[in-house]
Amino acid sequence: MESRKFIKSGLILSAGSLIGACSAFGRNVLIARYLSVENYGIATTFAIVMTLVEATSNIAIDRFIVQSKYGNNLETQKVCHFIEFIRGLLGAVFLFLSSGWIAALFNLQDLVWAYQMISVVPFIRGLLHLDVIRFQREQNFVPTVFLENLPQVISLVAVPVFALFLDDYMLMIGVILSQVFSTVIISHLFAMRNYRLGWGYTDFRAAMRFGWPLILNGMLLFGVLQADRTIVGSFYSIEELGWFGAAFALSLFPASILSRVAQTFLLPKLAAVQENDGSFSFLSEVCISACILLGSSLSMGLIVGGGAVLTLFYGPEYALANQVIAWLALMQGIRVAKAGTVIVAIGKGKTKIPMYGNMLRILMIPFGVYFAWVGADIVDVVLCGVLGEYLAFAGMLILMRRHTPSFGKLFFRFNFVFGANLALTFMGLNGFFPGAELQQIIWAFLVTFAVNLIFLLCMPDFFRWLKESLKT
Numbered sequence: 001m002e003s004r005k006f007i008k009s010g011l012i013l014s015a016g017s018l019i020g021a022c023s024a025f026g027r028n029v030l031i032a033r034y035l036s037v038e039n040y041g042i043a044t045t046f047a048i049v050m051t052l053v054e055a056t057s058n059i060a061i062d063r064f065i066v067q068s069k070y071g072n073n074l075e076t077q078k079v080c081h082f083i084e085f086i087r088g089l090l091g092a093v094f095l096f097l098s099s100g101w102i103a104a105l106f107n108l109q110d111l112v113w114a115y116q117m118i119s120v121v122p123f124i125r126g127l128l129h130l131d132v133i134r135f136q137r138e139q140n141f142v143p144t145v146f147l148e149n150l151p152q153v154i155s156l157v158a159v160p161v162f163a164l165f166l167d168d169y170m171l172m173i174g175v176i177l178s179q180v181f182s183t184v185i186i187s188h189l190f191a192m193r194n195y196r197l198g199w200g201y202t203d204f205r206a207a208m209r210f211g212w213p214l215i216l217n218g219m220l221l222f223g224v225l226q227a228d229r230t231i232v233g234s235f236y237s238i239e240e241l242g243w244f245g246a247a248f249a250l251s252l253f254p255a256s257i258l259s260r261v262a263q264t265f266l267l268p269k270l271a272a273v274q275e276n277d278g279s280f281s282f283l284s285e286v287c288i289s290a291c292i293l294l295g296s297s298l299s300m301g302l303i304v305g306g307g308a309v310l311t312l313f314y315g316p317e318y319a320l321a322n323q324v325i326a327w328l329a330l331m332q333g334i335r336v337a338k339a340g341t342v343i344v345a346i347g348k349g350k351t352k353i354p355m356y357g358n359m360l361r362i363l364m365i366p367f368g369v370y371f372a373w374v375g376a377d378i379v380d381v382v383l384c385g386v387l388g389e390y391l392a393f394a395g396m397l398i399l400m401r402r403h404t405p406s407f408g409k410l411f412f413r414f415n416f417v418f419g420a421n422l423a424l425t426f427m428g429l430n431g432f433f434p435g436a437e438l439q440q441i442i443w444a445f446l447v448t449f450a451v452n453l454i455f456l457l458c459m460p461d462f463f464r465w466l467k468e469s470l471k472t
Helices: 002-034 037-055 061-067 074-097 099-105 109-117 120-125 131-138 142-162 170-190 201-235 238-272 277-314 316-347 352-362 365-373 378-399 407-429 437-457 460-471
Strands: none
Touching: 002 037, 002 142, 002 170, 002 238, 002 277, 037 074, 037 109, 037 120, 037 170, 037 201, 037 238, 061 074, 061 131, 061 201, 074 099, 074 109, 074 120, 074 201, 099 109, 109 170, 120 170, 131 142, 131 170, 142 170, 201 238, 201 352, 201 365, 201 378, 238 277, 238 316, 277 316, 277 407, 277 437, 316 352, 316 378, 316 407, 352 378, 365 378, 378 407, 407 437
């Protein structure tokens, strides 16, 4: 019974995440359709800034409420509300005071007022009611699904509404505000307790001790996920940021879904056998192999058909992004493969290993900055990201070798798949898959299915586990 409830909760979370991710992607596509490439580039800078503020101040109060033995305590919740309120206030002040520097970073000095306008977003977010998060302690995830994903749906619906009277980057500001307002309102509607601020030194110290190391990891994640767009926005034209941002969003969208679904279904299996070295070793090999195949499917599909899909969704104005979509697909494919090592590390309780992997990834950021500074092609910046993801995957696999004795086999599998994807990238860039948009999309399905079937057959242990899992 417990296992069915767990599976049901996992399915609810996965379905909600899928709806939210699709809504967020659809929202970005609609915004790109309504705006010029230049205005979409400006809108992209707003998204980067919001992510930066969130990443550099996130002390994971939501996770503290779920994990702390005092998380159900009313007084502890009041203190957590106080921390979130102060965090939002400080974030708003920081963003307002640094708006001039941010505008100069993106060569948009005449838009200081726009960055000052969105500085209200962290403050509003700081008024979130955390009672919805507390429900997770009772395995009630439905309110969380609504809180995390309904605002994405609302922001999607808001795009055509705001587009009736906004035809420039202000459309993005309107959508951001609608999303944050709806998030806070939904949190209060689902809450059972009254919203109160409170103070208690013991709870405050416990929350800060729990959350401050995660700020460092948040900064690392910002570097991992946003460094490429930030570099392009700082050293290239705002139009180039526009089409690059569209290509990046297209590649990130499926990568995020695949990584999240993989973690939802594989992490509980690993955590259940973490004390059994033999079972854990076998399942860790299965987990990493599965993520390698998922990453390969993503990268191959977008390498072959990404240009056609990009033009289909965003329009012909974004066709210049065809020169980078294949390399971005390769980078995101490696990131999905790397998610396998992250899941294994968390399943074993080695939570520092993902942070070390992110550190290896950001080692390539200075090289990307250098190439951009000397005026190199945007592709060179992306290649630094590809190499950074490869180093992060290899490094994490080495760090986990004690818990995955099949390290050599997994590293060979990854390099074999990575090499095939690399070869496919060069083939695609040299016009090996010609034809109209529909033909390229068909090519993408055929190539992805055929090549990954070969990969699957070359992994007999994983193939055997997959067949047995499907039977049960």
